Amino acid sequence: MRNKFLSYIRDVKRFSGRTCSIYEEVLEDFVRFCDGSEDFAVTLNVNGIRAYEVFLMDKRGLSSRTVGQHLSVLSSFCRFLIKEGVLQSNPVHLVRRPKVEKRLPVFYKEKSMEAYFEGTKGDPEFGTYEQKLNRLIISLLASCGLRRSELIGLNVGSVDFSRQVLRVKGKGDKIREIPLIPSLCEEISLYLSAASSLTEDAYNPSAPLLRTPHGGRLYPVFVDRVVKKELAGVPDITVRRSPHVLRHTLATELLSDGADLNSIKELLGHSSLAATQVYTHNTVERLQKVYTNAHPRAKNGGKNGD
Numbered sequence: 001m002r003n004k005f006l007s008y009i010r011d012v013k014r015f016s017g018r019t020c021s022i023y024e025e026v027l028e029d030f031v032r033f034c035d036g037s038e039d040f041a042v043t044l045n046v047n048g049i050r051a052y053e054v055f056l057m058d059k060r061g062l063s064s065r066t067v068g069q070h071l072s073v074l075s076s077f078c079r080f081l082i083k084e085g086v087l088q089s090n091p092v093h094l095v096r097r098p099k100v101e102k103r104l105p106v107f108y109k110e111k112s113m114e115a116y117f118e119g120t121k122g123d124p125e126f127g128t129y130e131q132k133l134n135r136l137i138i139s140l141l142a143s144c145g146l147r148r149s150e151l152i153g154l155n156v157g158s159v160d161f162s163r164q165v166l167r168v169k170g171k172g173d174k175i176r177e178i179p180l181i182p183s184l185c186e187e188i189s190l191y192l193s194a195a196s197s198l199t200e201d202a203y204n205p206s207a208p209l210l211r212t213p214h215g216g217r218l219y220p221v222f223v224d225r226v227v228k229k230e231l232a233g234v235p236d237i238t239v240r241r242s243p244h245v246l247r248h249t250l251a252t253e254l255l256s257d258g259a260d261l262n263s264i265k266e267l268l269g270h271s272s273l274a275a276t277q278v279y280t281h282n283t284v285e286r287l288q289k290v291y292t293n294a295h296p297r298a299k300n301g302g303k304n305g306d
Helices: 002-012 017-033 046-059 064-083 110-119 129-144 148-152 182-195 220-230 243-256 261-268 273-277 280-294
Strands: 165-169 175-179
Touching: 002 017, 002 064, 017 046, 017 064, 046 064, 110 129, 129 148, 129 165, 129 182, 129 220, 129 243, 148 220, 148 243, 175 261, 220 243, 243 261
Parallel strands: none
Antiparallel strands: 165 175
16 A cells, blocks of 8 residues: 555656655655554554654654654555545544744845856856856756756756747646746857767757766756855855755845745746745845834834934
8 A cells, every 4th residue: 555655646646756755765664663564554543643753753853844744744645545445534633743943945145146146257158068067057046946856857948049938847747937038048058059069969959958077967966066066155155055045045036026926936836825925034034124224213212202
């Protein structure tokens, strides 16, 4: 039944490979906790799940967020078992989850990103292939808000130069189109010209858009290394240097500049508006600082009078 569920989330629900791996690891962990038993009609009950939760927190020392993730996987599995007639109800709903402190997305300051692009501009006709590749990786992440997996999955045919849009395959194989500014289109063209000296199929629509210096498609560790290297000397970047923070940065900038949440949701490929609303916290913090520094009553502590 466990394998059937994993096939279901992979082939029917179209979960990403990484998500499927997490689900598989959690279910394997739960089976080990139950001494190898896969009689889920017996092991998946309120007392068993509570005991598993205590084990994860007290014995394994996992964070509340990670424990919550384990329970979410079990809850999803239970819903599947209900459909299969193995369970009558979802016991995870009766287990109180550990309180998780809400984390706000971090982002880079606009002037920091401007400093990076200004410092790496150079003469577009020159520069090594690796320099063009690294800058384009940052440009696409920062300008299009791509997930790392989406960046890796881009093909040459993903770029529509005539319409100046980028077709991106997101979670669940959903396709969305992202506008490309003219300077980014030009940067992609110059990169492809450099790539043509690396491989004969540089302009093949089904070929990878971005390639390592050895000619292969990018992979997660490669992208992470490039982002860390490229942003290492950028002023005022004190938070972690990662592809996802570049995605957060774009969303925060767009919201601060007046873009509506629905537009940002479509751009980022979020399945629900709730995932996008987290960025409003950062803009509220900025608004509070402006209010404190500029409002007459805020400057004197909110007192009436002169």
